[in-house]
Amino acid sequence: MSEQKETIITVKNLVKKFGDFKANDNLSFEVFKGEIFGFLGANGAGKTTAIKILCGLWVPTSGDIKVAGFDIYTQTEQIKKNIGYMSQKFSLYEDITVFENIRLFGGIYGLSRQEIAQRAADLMHRLDIEHSRDKLISSLPLGWRQKLAFSVAILHNPKLVFLDEPTGGVDPVTRRKFWDQIYEAADKGITVFVTTHYMDEAEYCDRVSIMVDGRIADLDTPSALKEKYSVKNMNEVFLKIARIKPDQNN
Amino acid sequence: MKRFWGFVLKEFLHIFRDPRTMLILFGIPIVQVLLFGYVITNEIKDVKIAILDQSKDHVTIELTNKIISSGFFILDRNIKSINEVEDVFKEGNVRQVIIFESGFGKNLKREGTANIQLIADASDANTANLVVHYTMAIIGDFVREQNKLTGSPIQFVPEVRMLYNSELKGVYMFIPGIMAMILILVSAMMTSISIVREKELGTMETLLVSPLRPLQIILGKVTPYILLSFINAVTIIIMGNMVFGMPVQGSMILLLAESILYILLGLSLGILISTITKTQQNAMFISLFVLMLPTILLSGFIFPIENMPKILQWLSILMPPRWFITIIKNIMLKGTGLMYVWKETVILIVMTSVFLGLSIRKFKIRLE
Numbered sequence: 258m259s260e261q262k263e264t265i266i267t268v269k270n271l272v273k274k275f276g277d278f279k280a281n282d283n284l285s286f287e288v289f290k291g292e293i294f295g296f297l298g299a300n301g302a303g304k305t306t307a308i309k310i311l312c313g314l315w316v317p318t319s320g321d322i323k324v325a326g327f328d329i330y331t332q333t334e335q336i337k338k339n340i341g342y343m344s345q346k347f348s349l350y351e352d353i354t355v356f357e358n359i360r361l362f363g364g365i366y367g368l369s370r371q372e373i374a375q376r377a378a379d380l381m382h383r384l385d386i387e388h389s390r391d392k393l394i395s396s397l398p399l400g401w402r403q404k405l406a407f408s409v410a411i412l413h414n415p416k417l418v419f420l421d422e423p424t425g426g427v428d429p430v431t432r433r434k435f436w437d438q439i440y441e442a443a444d445k446g447i448t449v450f451v452t453t454h455y456m457d458e459a460e461y462c463d464r465v466s467i468m469v470d471g472r473i474a475d476l477d478t479p480s481a482l483k484e485k486y487s488v489k490n491m492n493e494v495f496l497k498i499a500r501i502k503p504d505q506n507n
Numbered sequence: 508m509k510r511f512w513g514f515v516l517k518e519f520l521h522i523f524r525d526p527r528t529m530l531i532l533f534g535i536p537i538v539q540v541l542l543f544g545y546v547i548t549n550e551i552k553d554v555k556i557a558i559l560d561q562s563k564d565h566v567t568i569e570l571t572n573k574i575i576s577s578g579f580f581i582l583d584r585n586i587k588s589i590n591e592v593e594d595v596f597k598e599g600n601v602r603q604v605i606i607f608e609s610g611f612g613k614n615l616k617r618e619g620t621a622n623i624q625l626i627a628d629a630s631d632a633n634t635a636n637l638v639v640h641y642t643m644a645i646i647g648d649f650v651r652e653q654n655k656l657t658g659s660p661i662q663f664v665p666e667v668r669m670l671y672n673s674e675l676k677g678v679y680m681f682i683p684g685i686m687a688m689i690l691i692l693v694s695a696m697m698t699s700i701s702i703v704r705e706k707e708l709g710t711m712e713t714l715l716v717s718p719l720r721p722l723q724i725i726l727g728k729v730t731p732y733i734l735l736s737f738i739n740a741v742t743i744i745i746m747g748n749m750v751f752g753m754p755v756q757g758s759m760i761l762l763l764a765e766s767i768l769y770i771l772l773g774l775s776l777g778i779l780i781s782t783i784t785k786t787q788q789n790a791m792f793i794s795l796f797v798l799m800l801p802t803i804l805l806s807g808f809i810f811p812i813e814n815m816p817k818i819l820q821w822l823s824i825l826m827p828p829r830w831f832i833t834i835i836k837n838i839m840l841k842g843t844g845l846m847y848v849w850k851e852t853v854i855l856i857v858m859t860s861v862f863l864g865l866s867i868r869k870f871k872i873r874l875e
Binding site: 312313314334337338340342343344345346348349350351352353357360361362364365366367393419 | 717
């Protein structure tokens with residue numbers, strides 16, 4: 258644990274309403290540079306809404322939010338250049354080849370032709386898919402596509418990468434391998450903001466925030482949370498928190 | 508800018524890698540032109556006619572023989588009275604009735620002029636038009652021959668009546684119609700589908716998170732289709748000319764410029780459709796039923812607008828193809844310049860701006 262922590266995301270009193278429904282109810286949290294920050298919660302708890310606001314896709318109803326040092330209301334252009342994004346659906350185009358996908362996204366993020374060629378070669382070497390350079394994405398197995406999608410999302414070396422349920426619909430072994438990749442990125446200094454509803458994944462994060470009904474019910478390191486609720490794993494932490502909620506409401 | 512072209516390149520890859528898209532883009536226009544071209548043929552043969560000869564003198568008999576021996580017509584029957592005309596047509600075999608006035612030969616001798624009435628069954632407008640024109644040509648021949656023989660100028664006054672479809676549409680109607688249909692199909696349907704596909708696959712989100720601006724994304728999606736639609740327009744014009752002799756009397760530049768305007772209109776419609784639909788099927792459905800059918804039915808492509816009920820005539824005012832067809836018919840067939848089609852052009856420009864304005868507003872609302 259380093260003493261001086263630099264914040265990369267600052268959220269103060271974020272509220273997002275859809276009509277009368279509060280999808281995000283007064284969220285406040287900070288994400289530190291270089292950490293893996295888990296955003297946990299059941300489906301419909303407001304995780305995706307929050308991530309979309311942080312990426313600049315949606316405008317919040319109210320709240321002060323800074324991402325990578327830029328204001329979410331006025332500096333979305335700068336934010337977009339400094340973040341990567343990978344959603345639960347595949348971010349790659351299936352009907353074009355591996356290299357063409359890399360070239361496309363490299364180009365969109367403003368990399369030069371040499372940079373694209375260099376990084377594409379690196380990336381394919383690292384993932385050991387050089388032989389598939391000119392194969393269509395649709396011909397690759399699911400696990401590979403996911404790895405590739407992540408590598409493409411951080412191709413432009415962003416300060417921060419948002420992963421919105423990146424491992425949805427994937428078996429635990431592939432999930433574990435995918436997390437190795439996330440660690441690699443974090444080692445390179447890229448901050449990882451990941452949403453998930455798999456509690457085993459929560460164990461891999463540096464810190465997790467647990468969302469229930471649009472609110473942050475708790476936020477700490479996995480070990481601190483397990484200690485606080487005196488349970489053995491994150492799944493039980495989650496169950497306890499989710500169970501406390503209705504009592505508070507009554 | 509480099510970002511943008513990389514994106515456009517990807518769009519081309521999507522199109523060229525998908526055989527179905529390629530088929531719709533390039534196969535259908537060619538097949539349509541050939542199909543319509545050969546179905547609406549401009550040759551007639553063995554058309555059944557009836558003759559009401561109220562004079563029965565040597566001139567009418569000679570002319571009748573000439574008409575029947577031309578090879579284009581077969582005499583189905585001689586009728587005795589004008590009252591039979593309606594019945595003859597209702598039976599359905601006879602396409603034309605030729606009526607000689609009584610005292611035809613005498614009138615010709617005395618006054619140098621006589622009257623023939625041609626009544627055609629115009630429920631099949633194109634055939635009727637052809638039949639009448641052929642008959643008139645034969646009569647014209649006959650008149651010239653007679654003039655040479657007698658030396659004194661004589662004149663027949665043919666009176667033509669089109670039954671069931673008084674506003675006759677020409678045979679060349681189909682090329683402008685197909686162009687209007689194909690261009691709106693390609694530009695509106697294909698763009699709306701390709702934009703909605705990105706939404707459906709979730710790649711649209713990835714693009715919106717990227718430094719590409721929303722406007723760049725939309726422009727990047729439609730640019731390839733502007734080019735491909737333009738190629739289509741040129742293909743149709745060339746095929747119409749080479750295969751069916753469809754002329755381009757007016758300015759080629761004006762014709763192409765109007766085509767580009769119409770393509771832009773189709774694209775803005777396509778973008779609008781993509782902002783209100785969530786699935787590709789939906790986009791296709793809306794494009795087909797909101798664009799295709801009205802284009803075919805209400806634009807005057809196949810059914811004359813003048814013969815529609817008032818309410819449909821009003822509706823047809825809202826159909827972009829109606830105005831486009833008028834414009835290119837004028838340019839191709841009459842050779843008119845912008846002077847004569849500026850009103851229709853302004854209507855198309857206004858429509859394009861309205862659709863674009865609406866879709867930009869819709870797109871922004873969606874992003875909020």
